[in-house]
Amino acid sequence: MPDTFGSTEDYLRRIGTLIRDARKHRGLTQAQLAETLGTSQSAVNRIERGQQNLSIEMLTRVSDALDSQIVSLGQPGAMHLRVHGGAKLSGSIDVKTSKNAGVALLCASLLNRGRTVLRRVARIEEVNRILEVLESMGVRYRWLNSDNDLEIVPPVQLKLDNINAAAARRTRSIIMFLGPLLHDHPSFALPYAGGCDLGTRTVEPHMIALRPFGLEVKATSGDYHATVNAPTPPSRPIVLTERGDTVTENAIMAAARIDGITIIRNASSNYMVQDLCFYLQKLGVDIEGVGTTTLKIHGQPIIDRDVDYAPAEDPIEAMSLITAAIVTESKITVTRAPIEFLEIELAVLQEMGLKYELSEEYPAANGHTRLADITVLPSVLRAPIDKIHPMPFPGLNLDNLPFFALIAACANGATLVHDWVYEKRAIYLTELDKLGARVSLMDPHRVRIEGPTHWSGAEVICPPALRPAVVILLAMLAAKGTSVLRNVNVIHRGYEQLAERLGKLGAQIEIFGDV
Numbered sequence: 001m002p003d004t005f006g007s008t009e010d011y012l013r014r015i016g017t018l019i020r021d022a023r024k025h026r027g028l029t030q031a032q033l034a035e036t037l038g039t040s041q042s043a044v045n046r047i048e049r050g051q052q053n054l055s056i057e058m059l060t061r062v063s064d065a066l067d068s069q070i071v072s073l074g075q076p077g078a079m080h081l082r083v084h085g086g087a088k089l090s091g092s093i094d095v096k097t098s099k100n101a102g103v104a105l106l107c108a109s110l111l112n113r114g115r116t117v118l119r120r121v122a123r124i125e126e127v128n129r130i131l132e133v134l135e136s137m138g139v140r141y142r143w144l145n146s147d148n149d150l151e152i153v154p155p156v157q158l159k160l161d162n163i164n165a166a167a168a169r170r171t172r173s174i175i176m177f178l179g180p181l182l183h184d185h186p187s188f189a190l191p192y193a194g195g196c197d198l199g200t201r202t203v204e205p206h207m208i209a210l211r212p213f214g215l216e217v218k219a220t221s222g223d224y225h226a227t228v229n230a231p232t233p234p235s236r237p238i239v240l241t242e243r244g245d246t247v248t249e250n251a252i253m254a255a256a257r258i259d260g261i262t263i264i265r266n267a268s269s270n271y272m273v274q275d276l277c278f279y280l281q282k283l284g285v286d287i288e289g290v291g292t293t294t295l296k297i298h299g300q301p302i303i304d305r306d307v308d309y310a311p312a313e314d315p316i317e318a319m320s321l322i323t324a325a326i327v328t329e330s331k332i333t334v335t336r337a338p339i340e341f342l343e344i345e346l347a348v349l350q351e352m353g354l355k356y357e358l359s360e361e362y363p364a365a366n367g368h369t370r371l372a373d374i375t376v377l378p379s380v381l382r383a384p385i386d387k388i389h390p391m392p393f394p395g396l397n398l399d400n401l402p403f404f405a406l407i408a409a410c411a412n413g414a415t416l417v418h419d420w421v422y423e424k425r426a427i428y429l430t431e432l433d434k435l436g437a438r439v440s441l442m443d444p445h446r447v448r449i450e451g452p453t454h455w456s457g458a459e460v461i462c463p464p465a466l467r468p469a470v471v472i473l474l475a476m477l478a479a480k481g482t483s484v485l486r487n488v489n490v491i492h493r494g495y496e497q498l499a500e501r502l503g504k505l506g507a508q509i510e511i512f513g514d515v
């Protein structure tokens, strides 16, 4: 239920509720809080009922006394969630198309002089950031309908000097402009890539992969300065130093307009890479080996076609929804799940005792990706015998790993979750402790989780990373009592209306903003 502030009475009532929640979480009575504030219990009572005018000075004192920022001033747009946990979920929910294919396809649309229409694009902040950057460069876009079909029309000449650096710096995906831009631009600057704070995450593999196409990049004062010698087919196969998703996509986009054959080895065969290849094939680029780690690409020097493409559904969103069912011990059906990219996850969950039913498979609108409806049934889970760790596709997806930490907290026994890739993401999982989980950080990459958990409500500020933030939200659905999750904007980077959609399944979540 979206919830906006209105009259002064509204403000006071809502602030009062926040204070009451925070006080209860600290285990204080109204009288104890009153004593710390040097006021009476009846004054605290009036404050909590929204019947007392509050000065900023008083609000600050309450915040200090409760060690909780009740309202934050000067943070326009910060959104928070209040979750009344313990409700069972029911019904079915459609998986939206993926963030990661969405951003790759937006970058790839720069390769095409014609009009690109992308169907059912996830309307998320990561997509908005790339659209802002594209628009600043002269690309026109418009949302065509309520299905989120998106039309993109490039200009005759891109205005690279006009690039929206603020938007670009907020996303890592901007790095995927290098591949498309190197074709027509002998020199250009791109702002440094940003995004979630997951620790060191270099772009060196991108530089190594694109050098054989004639691209040289110097990093100076906040920008990558790129210079390109006339792009030619690489003289040898490109061997990626790591099987990363966006680096593979960059190499594919560089190869897509090269008049000749490029071979890419150690390519990622993950879902977003496949969507990119299917889109480029529609544009006339010849790509062999889609879904494998060796790609053979025969480029088209000029691509000028009106094209219509429908990216596939998001395996990470599907995993998030499966986790919502597991943690709340509910029966829900996750429809349009890209089963092809969830098979290892489901095999591990089955070993842990999860009961689920699968529908017949059917193709996604891209005509390729296998989808199915997954009905998750309430199950008693046990910890897996072996540690859980990610691998490039077809391994367990790295972005799904945080959900396994939460699932492990619901299972009987101890589970080791090993994120060997990101330097920081596992650390954020220890925030689950605030809701009653027993998570021990073994080192920055490994957490040991002891389940099952008796979840209890708490107030948590979202960690600065998408998946850990969602994991905490999902744990709050299971936690009896009221929880508050602050600064949830990080979730909007990758999920469209997640709180509202969980609400339709029966979750009790209120959305509120800062004063």
Ligand SMILES: CC(=O)N[C@H]1[C@@H](OP(=O)(O)OP(=O)(O)OC[C@H]2O[C@@H](n3ccc(=O)[nH]c3=O)[C@H](O)[C@@H]2O)O[C@H](CO)[C@@H](O)[C@@H]1O
Pocket: 099, 100, 101, 103, 172, 173, 200, 201, 202, 241, 242, 243, 244, 245, 246, 247, 272, 392, 398, 399, 421, 422
């Ligand atoms: C927009 C997009 O598509 N983002 C996805 C993409 O990001 P992206 O492709 O940008 O991932 P990175 O390049 O950051 O790679 C992830 C991390 O893996 C390390 N690494 C990767 C491959 C490998 O073989 N060895 C290795 O060590 C990298 O050094 C890095 O620390 O892939 C990540 C890993 O699947 C996902 O979390 C992101 O959601």
Ligand SMILES: C=C(OP(=O)(O)O)C(=O)O
Pocket: 126, 172, 173, 195, 196, 399, 466, 467, 494
């Ligand atoms: C880390 C992620 O993505 P990005 O590459 O957009 O930061 C993610 O999707 O969890």
